Amino acid sequence: MVRVTILGCGFMGENHIHAVSDHPTFELASVVDVDKERAAAIADEYGADQALTDYETALDDADAAIVATPEQLHAEQAHATLDRDRHLLLEKPVTVELSSAWELADRAAKSDVTTGISFVLRYDPGYSGAHDAVRADRVGEPVSVRAKRGITIAESHRIGGRGHPVYYMNVHDIDAMRWCMESDVESVRAVERRGALDVDVPDAMQALFEFENGGIGVLEGYGVLPNETPGQIDAAFEVVGTTGRAAVETPGTTLTIHGDRFDRPDTRHWPVVNGRMDGAVRRQIDRFAAAIESDEEMLATIEDGAHAQAIAAAMKAAAETGDEQSVDRP
Numbered sequence: 001m002v003r004v005t006i007l008g009c010g011f012m013g014e015n016h017i018h019a020v021s022d023h024p025t026f027e028l029a030s031v032v033d034v035d036k037e038r039a040a041a042i043a044d045e046y047g048a049d050q051a052l053t054d055y056e057t058a059l060d061d062a063d064a065a066i067v068a069t070p071e072q073l074h075a076e077q078a079h080a081t082l083d084r085d086r087h088l089l090l091e092k093p094v095t096v097e098l099s100s101a102w103e104l105a106d107r108a109a110k111s112d113v114t115t116g117i118s119f120v121l122r123y124d125p126g127y128s129g130a131h132d133a134v135r136a137d138r139v140g141e142p143v144s145v146r147a148k149r150g151i152t153i154a155e156s157h158r159i160g161g162r163g164h165p166v167y168y169m170n171v172h173d174i175d176a177m178r179w180c181m182e183s184d185v186e187s188v189r190a191v192e193r194r195g196a197l198d199v200d201v202p203d204a205m206q207a208l209f210e211f212e213n214g215g216i217g218v219l220e221g222y223g224v225l226p227n228e229t230p231g232q233i234d235a236a237f238e239v240v241g242t243t244g245r246a247a248v249e250t251p252g253t254t255l256t257i258h259g260d261r262f263d264r265p266d267t268r269h270w271p272v273v274n275g276r277m278d279g280a281v282r283r284q285i286d287r288f289a290a291a292i293e294s295d296e297e298m299l300a301t302i303e304d305g306a307h308a309q310a311i312a313a314a315m316k317a318a319a320e321t322g323d324e325q326s327v328d329r330p
Contacts, residue, residue, distance in 0.1 A: 002087075002292055003029035005062040007055050007077055009042045012091055012118070013068035015270045018277040019285040020066070021046040026289060030058045059084050064114075064292060067091060070162055075100045082107060087114040087292050089284075093167040094305040098313050102330060105306040114291040116298025117305030119175045123280035123287070124268050126248035130239050131180045139241030142181050147173035148220040150234040153197065156223030160199030166312045170205070170221040173237070174315075175300065175308040180239050180246075183213035185311045188325045190318035196224050207315045219315070230256075230264040 004026050006017045013033075020026045030050040033039040043051035052058050055077055059065060064087035067077050075095040081088045088108070094101035094117060108115035121127040134142050149169050159168050178184060190207035197203055203224050209217035225234060235250035254267040265271070270281045277285075284299075291298055307329075314325035 001025060001027040002063045002289065003027045003061065004064045004066065005030045005032060005055075005058040006066045006068060007032045007058065007073075008068035008070075008091075009033040009035070009038050010068065013066075014042060015277060015281045016066045016068055016089075016285065017042060017046050017048070018272070019282050021048070022276055023285060023289060025293070026064075026285070029062045032058045056080065059086055062086060064088070064288070066118075066288075068118075071167070072096050072162075075104060078104055079107070082111055082113070082115075085111075085113055087288070088302075089116050089118060089288050089298070090302060090305070091118045092171050092305055093163075093309045093312070094302060095309075098306070098309055099330060101302075101306040101309050105301070105303040108302040114288065114295070114298065115302050116288065116291070117300045117302050118284065119172060119300040119304065119308075120269055120280040120284055121172050121176045122179060122299040123283040124248075126250070126268065127176050127180075127237060130237060130246040130248055131176075133244075133246040134180050134182065134239055134241065138244060139239060139246055140243030142239050142241045143215050144240040145177045145181050145215065145217040146219075146236075146238045146240075147177055147217070148222075148234070148236050149173050150220075150222045150225050152225045152227045152229055152232055153223065154227045155232065156197050156201060157199055160197065160201045160223075164316055165201055165221060165223055166205065166316050167309065169223075170219060170315070171308050171312050173219055173221075173235075174311045175304060176237060177209065177217050177219065178304075178307060178311070179300075181211050181213065181215050181217065183211040183215060184307060185209045185217070185314075185327045186212045188311065188314040188318045188327060190315045190325075191322075192319035202319070205315070205319055207318065209311070228261060230262055231266055233266075 028048040039051040192202040204222035237248040318325040
């Protein structure tokens with residue numbers, strides 16, 4: 001059994017904890033959070049051996065770590081994980097500073113342990129299907145890709161104090177666009193609109209990407225959806241090729257509920273099925289376990305995370321300055 005510690009017991013941390021807790025080849029060694037009571041409650045609910053506030057102690061007693069803490073802690077905790085030769089799955093964005101993201105990506109690529117970034121869209125059957133359609137030449141040569149992702153006002157307020165939404169939500173779309181176009185982004189132009197949200201983040205952003213292979217892409221993000229929005233999210237994705245197209249809508253129509261309000265709960269990313277974490281989160285944990293056992297790569301490497309973060313940084317700068325930004329690796 002591989003002993004796993006999860007650093008961070010927030011929303012995504014708990015999803016990872018749930019998936020690890022009943023995995024056949026993982027043992028939940030510990031959960032870590034600065035909130036001692038939160039860590040204890042989560043450990044009790046999911047059967048972790050220990051609830052800790054000290055991540056160093058947790059790493060000493062684990063074979064692998066999932067880092068799901070706020071991004072300002074990622075660099076320190078990820079390097080500490082690699083210092084001990086522990087396997088690492090890191091939540092996005094890689095780090096706060098782009099230079100440190102590239103530094104961590106270089107170190108991870110040279111390490112002898114399994115490392116990866118948590119881009120769950122690569123484990124979503126819709127996005128994965130679009131990627132596979134491109135690779136199987138079912139849509140011809142990809143020439144254009146379009147993605148959008150919107151979140152509620154409440155979610156914008158929750159994240160607005162800690163980070164920019166392009167890193168929190170649109171970095172997923174950026175990675176999916178890069179993955180499906182099978183090309184890096186060369187340059188970015190972007191615009192933003194502010195004023196509706198009472199936090200220092202844009203209400204909406206739109207960007208135009210030019211890919212190195214000649215393709216183009218459009219990305220839209222916004223954070224002003226009503227809090228009653230079904231599924232709490234509005235997302236779509238489309239790849240257009242020379243002979244066809246592949247498209248994804250989120251949330252899907254697998255389940256609708258009409259009660260005190262209309263809802264479409266998420267059934268693709270982190271649904272709980274018969275008490276067990278399922279969906280893209282579960283498939284990513286399965287891949288992490290298989291990669292540790294077989295020494296294969298994760299679907300998304302930390303280098304992929306750094307590439308996506310570089311594009312996100314260029315998008316943010318382009319929107320703020322009004323100038324086209326190139327996407328270069330230092």
